[in-house]
Amino acid sequence: MGTPLAIKGIGDGLLVTVPEGAWQVVRPSLLQAIDERGEFFRGARLVLQVAGRSLSAAELGGLRDELQEREVSLAGILSSSEATRSAGANLGLALEVPRTKLGENGDLEPISFDPEGDQALLVERTLRSGQKVRHPGHVVILGDVNPGAEVVAGGNVVVWGRLRGVVHAGATGNDRTVVCALDLSPTQLRIGGHITVSPERKGKPRPEKAYLKDGNLVAEAWKTS
């Protein structure tokens, strides 16, 4: 969908590879690609891979301001160009990918990803309060998502456990995604641009699937036969 963009998940941040071409062309197309995926990028920390491209502090600063307007913070710049690196350093940007392995805030390291964002990220543990997973593709969690934890996925979200935190499937604007959980009781559930809160649970929890039906978020029991 939309303008192609190579995105990697790095903990709570995103690594975006800027395509080849003149900066005057690349910059608007980058911003357009971000706009098209609005909700997915909102609040994200971005690290840009610009390879050998030479950028001035003014060009980088301009881009940072434009990203800021979209609630995206430019956290770092990866480049082999000395000029770009020194411009980045002047703006206080990181010049390498920050340490992501279970970082200071308990964010998870990415396990696998794919530039097109189609592959799934497998999280083999429970997400606790304050922990957040952001991934361009699908997210599968073998464990619970506790209250106060957050999952933001470009694709579907499957929780093999209790889902009690906040989950957002199709965060790049895809309304055809689903959220499945063995116990679907999220604090808040979002699919694409739609938001809902869980109704009070009645009776025993059972596996459910949430999706958009005629513009409404619905949850239905998982049918086994």
Add this chain to the structure above:
Amino acid sequence: MGAKVVTVTSGKGGVGKTTTAANIAAALAAAGNRVVCIDADIGLRNLDLVMGLENRIVYDLVDVVEGRCKLRQAMIKDKRLPNLFLIPAAQTRDKTAVSPEDMIRVTAQLRKDNDWILIDSPAGIERGFRNALAPADIVLIVTNPEVSAVRDADRIIGLVEAAEKDPPKLVLNRVKPEMVRRGEMLTSEDVLDVLAIELIGVVPEDERVLMSSNQGSPIALDGRSRAGRAFQAIARRLMGEQVPIDEFAAEDGFLRRISRMVRAGGQPA
């Protein structure tokens, strides 16, 4: 072998961290161990008050770290137990006066001559908590049966796991069996359902805890108090004894359920 370092933390303030640290330390010392307590709450020190040692402070943790005194000079001997010591926090400085590396260095020095080192962590998830966590072998999370305390405990457990420590153990403090029985309070099951860590003790609400804290005399030394016995039981579990968790208020049935669950979920090795 050397001492084990036990860090008592919670995330949320006011759940009873300092009281828990002081009482487990006193119970361990009363059982014959040589114990050192370190107050890591620099700027808001309390452990000296709860242990009744405020008027004996000459040097503190920051003095040790900054080399103004020898470690031994900052160790205050308890009034009742000759094998219990306190290294107080500085009151006039803040958390940044000590680094996680400092804590590792200080505890490394203490390990060889002691059996247990108890660290009282400040509330929060910032520098003070990081200082307290850095040297820990065992992390005890104190929480109360209320939603906000449990939420913060969950956050802390995530941070302890991220620091690649062993899974922390849970102290459920200020439980009112009466309210649980009436269904007005979160049960241990409710709490463990979210936190999914090992329960090492359930401490009932007891007015005498407050009185003893104000008097600077740990309740764990008072065998008549249910809370005191609960702290003693936690100390014995730390020492590796198998002590059932339904020691108090077994008659109301809810603790029997906990003990069943704990047995089913696997006791500490």
